[in-house]
Amino acid sequence: MIGVQEAKEIIRARIEPLAAREVRLDDAWGCMLAEDCAADGDFPPFDQAAVDGYAFRFADIASGALRLAGAVAAGSRLPRVLEAQTAVRIFTGAPMPAQADTVVMQELAKVADGQLVIDDRQLQQRGNVRPQGSDIQEGTVAMQQGTVLSPAAIGFLAGIGRSAVVAVPRPRVCIIVTGNELAKPGQPLQHGQVYESNSYALRAALQQLQVAEVVVRYVGDDLSQTTEQLDEALQSADVVLVSGGISVGDYDYVNRALKQCEVEKQFYKVRQKPGKPLYFGTKGQKPVFGLPGNPASVLVCFYEYVVPALELLTQRRLMPEPLQLAIASQGQKKPGLTHFLKGYFNENDVQVLSAQESYRLRSFAVSNCLVCLPEAMESFNQGMVVQVQPLP
Numbered sequence: 001m002i003g004v005q006e007a008k009e010i011i012r013a014r015i016e017p018l019a020a021r022e023v024r025l026d027d028a029w030g031c032m033l034a035e036d037c038a039a040d041g042d043f044p045p046f047d048q049a050a051v052d053g054y055a056f057r058f059a060d061i062a063s064g065a066l067r068l069a070g071a072v073a074a075g076s077r078l079p080r081v082l083e084a085q086t087a088v089r090i091f092t093g094a095p096m097p098a099q100a101d102t103v104v105m106q107e108l109a110k111v112a113d114g115q116l117v118i119d120d121r122q123l124q125q126r127g128n129v130r131p132q133g134s135d136i137q138e139g140t141v142a143m144q145q146g147t148v149l150s151p152a153a154i155g156f157l158a159g160i161g162r163s164a165v166v167a168v169p170r171p172r173v174c175i176i177v178t179g180n181e182l183a184k185p186g187q188p189l190q191h192g193q194v195y196e197s198n199s200y201a202l203r204a205a206l207q208q209l210q211v212a213e214v215v216v217r218y219v220g221d222d223l224s225q226t227t228e229q230l231d232e233a234l235q236s237a238d239v240v241l242v243s244g245g246i247s248v249g250d251y252d253y254v255n256r257a258l259k260q261c262e263v264e265k266q267f268y269k270v271r272q273k274p275g276k277p278l279y280f281g282t283k284g285q286k287p288v289f290g291l292p293g294n295p296a297s298v299l300v301c302f303y304e305y306v307v308p309a310l311e312l313l314t315q316r317r318l319m320p321e322p323l324q325l326a327i328a329s330q331g332q333k334k335p336g337l338t339h340f341l342k343g344y345f346n347e348n349d350v351q352v353l354s355a356q357e358s359y360r361l362r363s364f365a366v367s368n369c370l371v372c373l374p375e376a377m378e379s380f381n382q383g384m385v386v387q388v389q390p391l392p
């Protein structure tokens with residue numbers, strides 16, 4: 001059995017960032033750009049009217065009245081040339097006619113007897129025009145490698161005509177839920193059954209981090225079923241999480257299925273509570289976690305080991321920074337295992353919650369952090385400073 005730090009170091013050493021690939025813009029939100037994106041043209045692609053009003057040549061105002069001659073709507077594809085001493089009706093986003101260089105807002109102008117009367121003292125040449133290339137010019141870097149694509153970044157890239165980018169993709173995570181005793185929430189329970197909750201907690205935790213695409217598969221306590229589902233998951237997912245079946249019981253088939261699927265064991269069992277029978281292996285580059293099935297063990301192992309793995313795969317920081325805080329109560333602890341306790345912290349201290357057993361989520365459900373008590377510790381006193389991992 002290995003210690004927590006050693007387990008974390010093995011994960012750090014074995015996981016490589018996901019290879020960048022072409023990602024459709026529709027799927028690229030939250031992904032990290034792996035290329036500099038240069039603009040293929042000028043944007044805006046032509047001089048545009050910035051308001052609804054009238055376009056004309058500024059110099060013509062000095063030479064007398066402007067006659068209204070036609071209109072240009074947004075989307076108009078017919079190139080137009082402005083004749084001398086004329087103005088055209090124009091609308092926001094419409095292409096400026098050649099020769100026109102200024103737009104007056106319709107609220108500050110009127111047309112009388114076919115002639116434009118301007119009442120805008122502030123108006124200057126090129127006023128109310130968005131010049132071609134004023135947002136970005138052809139060949140310039142629109143967005144740099146390493147940028148995490150926000151909704152606005154996705155919109156910006158779409159606006160310069162990109163439909164795909166080379167990016168570190170969102171990992172596809174497959175959760176395999178094992179257990180004959182599991183019933184779906186919402187269905188009546190038979191004797192001996194419990195409600196299946198691990199896939200719900202894991203899916204929600206992954207949704208909250210917004211880094212992964214999640215698929216859930218269910219298997220009974222059966223070696224061939226487990227092997228078959230694991231095999232398919234290894235082919236379609238970037239990360240495989242198995243819930244339960246990793247301990248030493250007669251119906252715990254996950255270890256054998258992992259061997260049959262030629263997953264290379266990197267470690268099994270960690271000196272920690274909860275989650276002692278945690279398994280980590282790799283198939284090629286793909287990480288596989290066997291998460292001990294007790295609901296609190298699954299989630300503790302997710303936050304302590306799977307999230308760091310996702311951070312390595314996606315090259316993004318996902319967990320909040322750990323804190324050092326004074327503990328608000330005293331208590332005992334068995335030496336020889338690192339304990340991860342469900343806690344609640346505020347700016348002053350951290351409270352260790354009751355109901356720490358790994359079969360129950362009651363305290364976890366209202367906690368905001370995990371309190372990490374080191375292996376050698378035997379007891380803790382009020383005021384002792386401990387490491388606290390805030391939950392996302």
Ligand SMILES: Nc1nc2c(c(=O)[nH]1)N[C@H]1C(S)=C(S)[C@@H](COP(=O)(O)OP(=O)(O)OC[C@H]3O[C@@H](n4cnc5c(N)ncnc54)[C@H](O)[C@@H]3O)O[C@H]1N2
Nearest residue numbers: 179195196197198199244245246247252276292293294297
């Ligand atoms: N002889 C030993 N027995 C056990 C040991 C041990 O070292 N020696 N370790 C214990 C520890 S610690 C844990 S944690 C569990 C881990 O066991 P498994 O990973 O094989 O998990 P299961 O046996 O399948 O389930 C454990 C427990 O959790 C419930 N469970 C499982 N899946 C779900 C789910 N999706 N939703 C809700 N609840 C679930 C399951 O019904 C069991 O009660 O092993 C101990 N035993």
Ligand code: MOO
Nearest residue numbers: 274275276297358
């Ligand atoms: O470690 Mo198990 O996770 O105690 O229940």
